[in-house]
Amino acid sequence: MLILLWSVFAPGFAETSTLKDVTAVQEHKQLLPDHDEDKKWWKLRDKRSDIYYPHNAHLEVMEQEGDSCLLCHSFTKSDVADAKKLKQVTLIANEALKPICHSCHVEEKRAPWRCDLCHDNKEKIWPADHRSDYKNHHGEIARQNEKNCETCHLDMNFCTDCHMRRDTSGQGYHPLGYRTLHGLESRMDPARCGRCHNELYCSDCHAAQ
Amino acid sequence: MKLVLSLWVLLLMPWTISLAGEDDWQRQSYKQSKRLPDLHHAVDVKLLEAMMPPEDFVLKTGRLLQCKTCHGLEKMDEIPYDKVNKDAPDFLRGGPYPDFEAFCYQCHNKKDNERPNIHVMLEKNGEIKKQNCLYCHEEVNEQREKPRKPADLKLRLPIENVCLGCHLKTPHLNAPEHQEAKPKDEMKKHMKVEAEKHGITLPLSNAGKVMCVSCHSPHPDGVIDGKKNPAGRQVLGDVEKGVEYVKHSWDQVYQADKQERLTLLEQTTRERVELPYKRIKSEVLLRLPAKNGQLCLSCHEFDR
Numbered sequence: 001m002l003i004l005l006w007s008v009f010a011p012g013f014a015e016t017s018t019l020k021d022v023t024a025v026q027e028h029k030q031l032l033p034d035h036d037e038d039k040k041w042w043k044l045r046d047k048r049s050d051i052y053y054p055h056n057a058h059l060e061v062m063e064q065e066g067d068s069c070l071l072c073h074s075f076t077k078s079d080v081a082d083a084k085k086l087k088q089v090t091l092i093a094n095e096a097l098k099p100i101c102h103s104c105h106v107e108e109k110r111a112p113w114r115c116d117l118c119h120d121n122k123e124k125i126w127p128a129d130h131r132s133d134y135k136n137h138h139g140e141i142a143r144q145n146e147k148n149c150e151t152c153h154l155d156m157n158f159c160t161d162c163h164m165r166r167d168t169s170g171q172g173y174h175p176l177g178y179r180t181l182h183g184l185e186s187r188m189d190p191a192r193c194g195r196c197h198n199e200l201y202c203s204d205c206h207a208a209q
Numbered sequence: 210m211k212l213v214l215s216l217w218v219l220l221l222m223p224w225t226i227s228l229a230g231e232d233d234w235q236r237q238s239y240k241q242s243k244r245l246p247d248l249h250h251a252v253d254v255k256l257l258e259a260m261m262p263p264e265d266f267v268l269k270t271g272r273l274l275q276c277k278t279c280h281g282l283e284k285m286d287e288i289p290y291d292k293v294n295k296d297a298p299d300f301l302r303g304g305p306y307p308d309f310e311a312f313c314y315q316c317h318n319k320k321d322n323e324r325p326n327i328h329v330m331l332e333k334n335g336e337i338k339k340q341n342c343l344y345c346h347e348e349v350n351e352q353r354e355k356p357r358k359p360a361d362l363k364l365r366l367p368i369e370n371v372c373l374g375c376h377l378k379t380p381h382l383n384a385p386e387h388q389e390a391k392p393k394d395e396m397k398k399h400m401k402v403e404a405e406k407h408g409i410t411l412p413l414s415n416a417g418k419v420m421c422v423s424c425h426s427p428h429p430d431g432v433i434d435g436k437k438n439p440a441g442r443q444v445l446g447d448v449e450k451g452v453e454y455v456k457h458s459w460d461q462v463y464q465a466d467k468q469e470r471l472t473l474l475e476q477t478t479r480e481r482v483e484l485p486y487k488r489i490k491s492e493v494l495l496r497l498p499a500k501n502g503q504l505c506l507s508c509h510e511f512d513r
Binding site for chain 1: 308379457471487488502513
């Protein structure tokens with residue numbers, strides 16, 4: 001019976017383990033032996049466009065910066081005499097480097113910084129807690145650490161596109177008919193309104209009355 | 210039947226043993242094979258009186274060199290070559306030696322034994338240093354402006370190996386990957402177009418593989434007239450200074466990202482390697498500039 005159960009579930013376990021390995025490589029945290037060819041990052045980039053570096057798109061800017069291919073594909077002098085060992089070092093040196101991409105595209109925003117420019121499937125880069133109806137449950141976590149949200153959501157438009165939306169009759173941040181009902185809540189906790197609205201937002205209507 | 214089989218085995222046995230002997234010496238110890246690895250220092254040679262090795266470099270009676278003069282591993286001559294731990298600190302006495310030559314200079318005087326830079330091929334007055342040509346070539350070519358096929362270069366070693374006597378086979382990162390590469394037809398077509406466009410040559414070995422001189426031009430500017438012979442066209446640089454780098458602002462972020470993996474590698478290889486992130490300031494002995502990517506793009510093409 002045990003053997004039967006094992007034979008049914010073992011392939012699944014093996015698959016899980018492989019997926020785990022691949023994830024580790026995607027995060028560039030694992031050294032791989034030479035024979036594990038299809039787990040190497042340059043094999044993965046054929047399957048994941050978001051770890052493919054569009055070389056031609058960068059040629060001009062690299063030249064302006066005074067850099068070239070050799071910046072990422074280092075040809076620095078080596079004292080390692082063993083070819084196998086040097087290949088391992090080269091592998092580490094050549095691996096696609098998130099902090100370098102993000103240095104221009106995220107931190108300095110010198111380069112286009114829309115996430116979907118490179119990451120065509122946002123689910124691949126989502127934190128785990130985003131996977132389960134996070135849109136309707138993000139408020140509390142966001143309030144605890146807004147900076148954490150801003151590591152990916154670089155533009156406040158990402159928030160205001162929903163929270164400030166007025167062109168819909170559907171349920172935005174506030175429930176339908178909230179304009180009529182907001183008085184009580186705004187008196188109980190005016191600071192909560194103030195997270196998104198400034199005084200002018202209130203006085204535009206209330207002063208006119 | 211048994212007799213035929215026995216005869217067959219007897220006939221084949223010496224041939225099999227001889228084959229195994231040729232291929233498998235690395236699985237034997239020095240004591241068994243009496244063979245030293247290729248390019249190994251000779252043993253049983255008598256040291257000159259003037260040569261004073263460190264005290265723990267044990268000599269045999271009569272100041273003769275033996276295995277344990279240089280190697281500190283116990284009974285190393287009895288260990289099969291492929292089982293010798295070359296990463297052990299005492300594989301070479303006083304090791305490990307990140308700079309291998311530092312080991313040699315413990316016996317050999319550095320000043321007298323340092324290799325000259327044979328790539329400095331021109332005297333100050335512009336004359337060719339002919340003795341430097343003879344390091345690699347069997348004779349001095351007086352008609353350097355005339356392009357020649359690799360077979361006519363009269364090199365002392367096959368063209369793909371000629372650099373390796375002085376330079377390591379692993380001189381820089383990404384070198385082994387390139388040396389093993391055999392460009393496909395599509396790449397070869399692109400190389401031909403680029404070579405013609407830039408007036409250079411991008412030679413491949415007889416086996417169609419990339420070699421050191423595919424990218425590197427061994428002759429500095431002024432030795433071969435690049436306008437008449439594409440073999441002479443190259444970047445202008447200072448051969449005595451070599452390649453120079455400057456710091457890059459990304460160095461810190463790069464180093465931080467690589468630390469974890471380098472530490473992991475160190476645990477398995479017992480050798481610490483640092484990976485600096487540097488910008489090339491000046492380059493030398495390259496067929497095209499690499500610091501703006503031209504050299505790389507003369508072989509590599511990208512769709513986007």
